[in-house]
Amino acid sequence: MKLAVVGGGSTYTPELIDGFARLRDTLPVEELVLIDPAAERLELVGGLARRILARQGHPATVVTTADLDAGVADADAVLIQLRVGGQAAREQDETWPLECGCVGQETTGAGGLAKALRTVPVVLDIAERVRRAAPDAWIIDFTNPVGIVTRALLQAGHRAVGLCNVAIGFQRKFAALLDVAPEQVHLDHVGLNHLTWERGVRLGGPDGENVLPKLLAEHGDAIAADLHMPRQIVDRLGVVPSYYLRYYYAHDEVVRELRTRPSRAAEVAAMEKQLLEMYGDPALDEKPALLAKRGGAFYSEAAVALASSLLRGTGDVQVVNAYNNGTLPFLPDDAVIEVPAAVDATGAAPLPVPSLEPLYAGLVAHVTAYEDLALEAALRGGRDRVFAALLAHPLIGQYEYAEALTDRLIAHNREHLAWA
Amino acid sequence: MKLAVVGGGSTYTPELIDGFARLRDTLPVEELVLIDPAAERLELVGGLARRILARQGHPATVVTTADLDAGVADADAVLIQLRVGGQAAREQDETWPLECGCVGQETTGAGGLAKALRTVPVVLDIAERVRRAAPDAWIIDFTNPVGIVTRALLQAGHRAVGLCNVAIGFQRKFAALLDVAPEQVHLDHVGLNHLTWERGVRLGGPDGENVLPKLLAEHGDAIAADLHMPRQIVDRLGVVPSYYLRYYYAHDEVVRELRTRPSRAAEVAAMEKQLLEMYGDPALDEKPALLAKRGGAFYSEAAVALASSLLRGTGDVQVVNAYNNGTLPFLPDDAVIEVPAAVDATGAAPLPVPSLEPLYAGLVAHVTAYEDLALEAALRGGRDRVFAALLAHPLIGQYEYAEALTDRLIAHNREHLAWA
Amino acid sequence: MKLAVVGGGSTYTPELIDGFARLRDTLPVEELVLIDPAAERLELVGGLARRILARQGHPATVVTTADLDAGVADADAVLIQLRVGGQAAREQDETWPLECGCVGQETTGAGGLAKALRTVPVVLDIAERVRRAAPDAWIIDFTNPVGIVTRALLQAGHRAVGLCNVAIGFQRKFAALLDVAPEQVHLDHVGLNHLTWERGVRLGGPDGENVLPKLLAEHGDAIAADLHMPRQIVDRLGVVPSYYLRYYYAHDEVVRELRTRPSRAAEVAAMEKQLLEMYGDPALDEKPALLAKRGGAFYSEAAVALASSLLRGTGDVQVVNAYNNGTLPFLPDDAVIEVPAAVDATGAAPLPVPSLEPLYAGLVAHVTAYEDLALEAALRGGRDRVFAALLAHPLIGQYEYAEALTDRLIAHNREHLAWA
Amino acid sequence: MKLAVVGGGSTYTPELIDGFARLRDTLPVEELVLIDPAAERLELVGGLARRILARQGHPATVVTTADLDAGVADADAVLIQLRVGGQAAREQDETWPLECGCVGQETTGAGGLAKALRTVPVVLDIAERVRRAAPDAWIIDFTNPVGIVTRALLQAGHRAVGLCNVAIGFQRKFAALLDVAPEQVHLDHVGLNHLTWERGVRLGGPDGENVLPKLLAEHGDAIAADLHMPRQIVDRLGVVPSYYLRYYYAHDEVVRELRTRPSRAAEVAAMEKQLLEMYGDPALDEKPALLAKRGGAFYSEAAVALASSLLRGTGDVQVVNAYNNGTLPFLPDDAVIEVPAAVDATGAAPLPVPSLEPLYAGLVAHVTAYEDLALEAALRGGRDRVFAALLAHPLIGQYEYAEALTDRLIAHNREHLAWA
Numbered sequence A, B, C, D: 001m002k003l004a005v006v007g008g009g010s011t012y013t014p015e016l017i018d019g020f021a022r023l024r025d026t027l028p029v030e031e032l033v034l035i036d037p038a039a040e041r042l043e044l045v046g047g048l049a050r051r052i053l054a055r056q057g058h059p060a061t062v063v064t065t066a067d068l069d070a071g072v073a074d075a076d077a078v079l080i081q082l083r084v085g086g087q088a089a090r091e092q093d094e095t096w097p098l099e100c101g102c103v104g105q106e107t108t109g110a111g112g113l114a115k116a117l118r119t120v121p122v123v124l125d126i127a128e129r130v131r132r133a134a135p136d137a138w139i140i141d142f143t144n145p146v147g148i149v150t151r152a153l154l155q156a157g158h159r160a161v162g163l164c165n166v167a168i169g170f171q172r173k174f175a176a177l178l179d180v181a182p183e184q185v186h187l188d189h190v191g192l193n194h195l196t197w198e199r200g201v202r203l204g205g206p207d208g209e210n211v212l213p214k215l216l217a218e219h220g221d222a223i224a225a226d227l228h229m230p231r232q233i234v235d236r237l238g239v240v241p242s243y244y245l246r247y248y249y250a251h252d253e254v255v256r257e258l259r260t261r262p263s264r265a266a267e268v269a270a271m272e273k274q275l276l277e278m279y280g281d282p283a284l285d286e287k288p289a290l291l292a293k294r295g296g297a298f299y300s301e302a303a304v305a306l307a308s309s310l311l312r313g314t315g316d317v318q319v320v321n322a323y324n325n326g327t328l329p330f331l332p333d334d335a336v337i338e339v340p341a342a343v344d345a346t347g348a349a350p351l352p353v354p355s356l357e358p359l360y361a362g363l364v365a366h367v368t369a370y371e372d373l374a375l376e377a378a379l380r381g382g383r384d385r386v387f388a389a390l391l392a393h394p395l396i397g398q399y400e401y402a403e404a405l406t407d408r409l410i411a412h413n414r415e416h417l418a419w420a
């Protein structure tokens, strides 16, 4: 089995490699291609990747290359984890929206739109080249904003599934609190990427007993603390929102915090510098502890499981981003939602979900409309389309801000936008 | 034909009477019952009503009474135009939300929820008594928030239609700008009550030529000025939003204005005092010019037309509030929407509308979810339901504000809320 | 020795009585007159006062009366602790400024100006009557805003000293942390009432060793927590600001809190109701524990000490509000400042203080200018003077808010403002 | 007479040259040295300078050089008009404060502090070199923030006067409205640089009739419109604030505007590019009309008049920035204020001014304290001093913002701050 990782020079890659090594029984990788235009960084990461596999006795070969077409040729699966413009662009995304009092975040709000505009054309180009060089390959997209990017891929007819680590993170967290094995925990996870709620936590299987009320009663404080939300809000809802919901439920509080803190991008950049120095140490042959602070926990587990199910056609249930196809009847069929889906060799098919309560459905419908316009803007460009997407976003919605943010988005991303 | 007006002591009533007088060919009213618990005010208004009809040679008798059951008995139609708590409650609705930085408005935002909570039980009680005393009567609801109140009436099985003057106002405005008769102007009006857009302005009939682009090109400045929005936003949208959209598209600007202006309720209260003094003048036998400033222009035209179509089964098209029934496929069938509808003796049936663009659909879906929860709170009461409705409102949406507004809403409306 | 307490029906009075009882050696009160127009409340408070004194074997007689002139006749000292408009007015003061995004507080900001406007004329009238009935009496003013009220009294030529419990509170707090007797702690306290900083904490006397650096090093967290400020700010300043400085240093944070909390006035009103019920219990003969939560800790100690020094001419040093007289050279001589002063039978004379650092002096000068204009507005009335005072306040300063707050202040206080 | 202009490559210089040419009778310049490190720009500007003088038949020679010491040698006066970091730094100054909701402006607020920190060391170094190369030269400082820079120069013992065009701009404006010659108009101008009010407008001389009330009555609308303030505020004050007061009196409104507009720096940068292209045209021999839009009107008139009075010892009255020396008794003697002063060969001596009303004095004292701390931070560096200056600024004053702004200021100016 051959796997290609586009953006393989990411400092995050050792996490992924460690997963491949640990989970070799689930996913027997024979060849691993790390593709990245940043040659120096790729070499550091590739070297560590080889040492990690070697230490664990994993037989896979690791190839590093800047040549995308060669790298993906005949791959069984292609993982896309790139960042157009790098941490510098992220730093921008998280800063200029604050000038207008809007949240700066790399998936939500005006920053997320900027990322979508930069990223969608690049990912579509890569996917097109994958289609030519490896027509049967599955594309697993980690690249944010996952919802919009996955929709772009599916609309262009690619064999693609979108993946986020929010659901697996909750699964592991709840399993620990319940003191059961992670595989025992099934989530009634519903919504859009980064706009999800856990409506039930079931033991043993998708129809198992719902222990969410018990979890909240016994561990409500810990769960709320993880979300940086007050216990009270979790109790009122009776469900567990993803911590991205904080950008909605506590928007002004988050803006205030962002205004008075160093940016997350700056933190990540500092950490990446430190990680790359470590990776250069030929004695290092495991993922360093620091990597845990970089975010992205359990991505490798989720990716291995997803790739395995797609390539081996297991038909098991995983939380992924896929076409709605009537699952949430108030959304278009071609909206991309994030729910448990049966995954086999034909792809991911969302399982039915109970009717979504208005308190969540209203926001989901609103954000879906934004994502529709965001994708339009990413595919077709133009100031008016950017403005429309921003005006459609529930966290913006005012024309004065939409105008000002449009100007700033374009000014800060001109080099990455072909039409600007 | 017998008409009853619940809340007939309103200073607005002479506008309605003037319409009945002018439009006697459309709606041949024989008996007009003004029902109101405020005896003194009712007498002033009733006296003027009689003088207006007399001056115009209209034969209808005017009855004034505080007895609802007697007043509505055997009526053909009942118009409901009441205000629970009066202008004092409105003043409150428009003030305390500002403490939390939220818009104070009697239909939108937290103020609108307060009004819904006070009003729905009162209107449902009235409708129940109408059902007993005049089982075949049509209920025409002017009482705000019209969307929520109409939904409450329809869900309880009443023969009811909701009416607002936004659409007829645009019709008259556009007719004047185009220099054509109002009946020549047909609007592609779509959305929810107080959340609507004119997507087309057609001449001659619902399928006539769309002159909206021409209207905007020639009169864009005047249209935008009426909405208190910049010309630019109207041009960008290419449609004409109702001026209530300003509470969304320019929320923070409106809050700033409200903070630095006397309240609309205070203005209306001053005007009402002055009007009542005028009404007491036995020489006055027409509606005074001042009444035009009170708001509510063309309500009488709209009400006469609607009553006529319902009672005479004309089947013509009017913009009303009615069940969605699939018209906007992304909303529940039992949501109440505001669109052109064919009105006959069986009620109002929305005409098909073209697919709603995401820029509008997202907001409509979000507000519909709020209205669903607002109606739940109005019908069933309880702090948690109030909180949920506020959290679901796109202009609120943050838990800190939703908590604070819930407390304030209940504190300021305790005497009007049976469950509080 | 005869003491009169104007506003003696306050629920706070038992605290004062308890102090008189405990500190009888310092201040041998023979007759205590509680003056209050609220007869019922005065009776409850007076009864408890008598029982507290009786239990402690104190020989003073307690007289209760609504007759101010009779009550103060021949008094040695008159304590003024009234609240024009009661807790209801305070509730207003703390609410309507929030509509404009400004802090609502009973001494600071627009709420404090409202209180000054209501209070100054009432206190001046009382003082005038004291001058006639007890020409040699000292007036001790607790009534907020103490700085402005004291300046009004001094400008009118009254024998008056203003008193606040911030300094004595710090003295007791620091003494506890240092494990020494309170009298051992001398504060380098400087500023205006409710705008003060402790620049030094000296042991043994005004020239004793400054242990503030040690206090901050060892107890910085506890001290900062008391102020509801982060430790960091206290460390940066190297001095201890009064917790009222939080309205300046963390204005927007406070506004956010006030928007999402029940008002302090509502809390106090609930507590007062509960206290009065307790006071009616004939078995109660000591101040109840609940009283400690009402605020005003150590007022009785401060008042006893001040009255004793004024009446017995001890010449010792106490922190009081008195004419500046060159102490802070950048302020007018007739500004009222709050600093350690030598108190004897001629009054309170501020001790010299080291030059005030610009970081504090700028704010002190700015607030003094506001207080000057606030006093003008209180004495002479008129919308323009109210506007000028609000525009001069460092927490307001913008004309849009000053206009809006002026309107609201007048609308909410019309019944208490002779000129409005 | 020899004049040197430090920063002579500024696109603004032709304005200055045009003034020297027009006003040759007042100031007979023989040699004019333009000093600038930007060689290419300096050549364009120098060429135009020569053509302007030639066209007007002015005999002065124009020297262009990057060598400061040579350029200023034996100069009679040195004009300093530099911008450390150029328009790019200004762009930054006007942007990052907005992230914290604070005004971004190159003299006021956090942006102004950044400029002071960058500029003071550079100007002091230049002045030191002037002292060596031309010990008798007068330094005329146009460089912002003029108040702080002038104070730095005076404290270091330099022969310096600070100059701003606000006063001369009002003089010309009022003269036009009154239809009199500019020299007939004398202003009761008072405050600090960019924090001034015109308290009187006198005809014929400093003791002439005050026509300000008449001006406001007849031209209030035009005057207010120039200030971008409502007429109402000017009428309430009865004095004319400088338009920089808008950053105080309408802070939040300005922030909102800045958030929704392109930056002034971006506008200026575009204009400068266009101007430099024009300057390269050998046929151009007068200042282009576009220059009028760049700001800085009448600076040449003010500079010529000031240089003339200093060098010829005329003793006439001009509005300048000089040591307070008791003029405003509530400020330190070594504060720098901006008032009418008698200017002769010994420098500028402020004339007495009537007592400053508290409404203005409070703000002046507060800003003076900030300027004191800003200068400390500029001279001595260090994060704590930057924080203290920001906390002391009346437009900031909150520790959360002061912290966040300190971090941003240092991050954006590190290359210009020796200590950072």
Ligand SMILES: [Mn+2]
Pocket: A146, A163, A164, A165, A166, A194
């Ligand atoms: Mn994710």
Ligand SMILES: [Mn+2]
Pocket: B146, B163, B164, B165, B166, B194
């Ligand atoms: Mn309506």
Ligand SMILES: [Mn+2]
Pocket: C146, C163, C164, C165, C166, C194
């Ligand atoms: Mn106090």
Ligand SMILES: [Mn+2]
Pocket: D146, D163, D164, D165, D166, D194
């Ligand atoms: Mn200037």
